[in-house]
Amino acid sequence: MDKDKNRDNQIDTDSGELEEDPREEGESQDQEEEEIPITKMTKAQLIKKVEKVQEASDKNLDLYIRSQAEIDNLKKRYQKERQDLVKFANESLIKQLLPVVDNLEKAITHSQDEDSIEAIREGIDLTLKGLTDILQKAGVKTVEAVGEQFDPNFHEAVSEMANDRVEPGSVIKDLQKGYILNQRLIRPSMVIVSKKTA
The missing domain is CATH 2.30.22.10 (Head domain of nucleotide exchange factor GrpE)
Incomplete structure (x- = not known):
């Protein structure tokens, strides 16, 4: 036993100071248990080790379940945003086309009067120009x-x-x-x- 103490507290011949044991004094009992081979552990040590492993496993499972739920929520949100994007992608183009529809409806209403053929032609020309302008703005x-x-x-x-x-x-x-x-x-x-x- 004295030999062990001497080994742990060897004197540094150059400085004359005691060399500390590289292991920290407050080294936990857990580390000591981990260093013991499983075949040499007592029943109580084995049970304690199994409980710690089970606790770590439960934490990891909980973390996995939470992460998976978060991923599922992100997927659902992404799919909804994508569906909305596709659904409303042409909204601005359609808004620009509505006045063209209005002009065509007016032309049909005025076409019931036989004297308004020239006015109808002008209305159709204006409608075509409006539609062409919208298409040009859209590229x-x-x-x-x-x-x-x-x-x-x-x-x-x-x-x-x-x-x-x-x-x-x-x-x-x-x-x-x-x-x-x-x-x-x-x-x-x-x-x-x-x-x-x-």
Whole structure:
């Protein structure tokens, strides 16, 4: 036993001071228990160890359950926000289109009077202009067609027509306008393309 004390409190020959035992005096009993192999533990020590492990396990399970519930709540909130975003994504565009609908309804109401054909035409022109303005604000542009060289990226040729006044392969008629949304083609122009006369 004296040898152990000497080993724990060896004298540092250089300084003449006692070297402290590297283990702290207040080292917990738990650490001592952990250092004891399970095969050498008493029944009481084993029960105590099992209780501590069970307590740590219960804490971890509780933390897991809470974390899982929080993740589920975040998923539900994200899904609802996403659904709302999809549901109301076109709200501002629709609000801008409502005056166009109003103008068309007024045109129908006025069309019952046979003398108002010119007024109806003006109303339809104004409605079309209003709708075109809304589409432009939303990033929609028309595909340039007539006078342009046929481009399969933007034009869909429905037929060819002999024409010596323009270069072969030029678009000479736009049957249905094509549209681009923010530089992405959403509908090609349906066109007639010129060819050489035989």
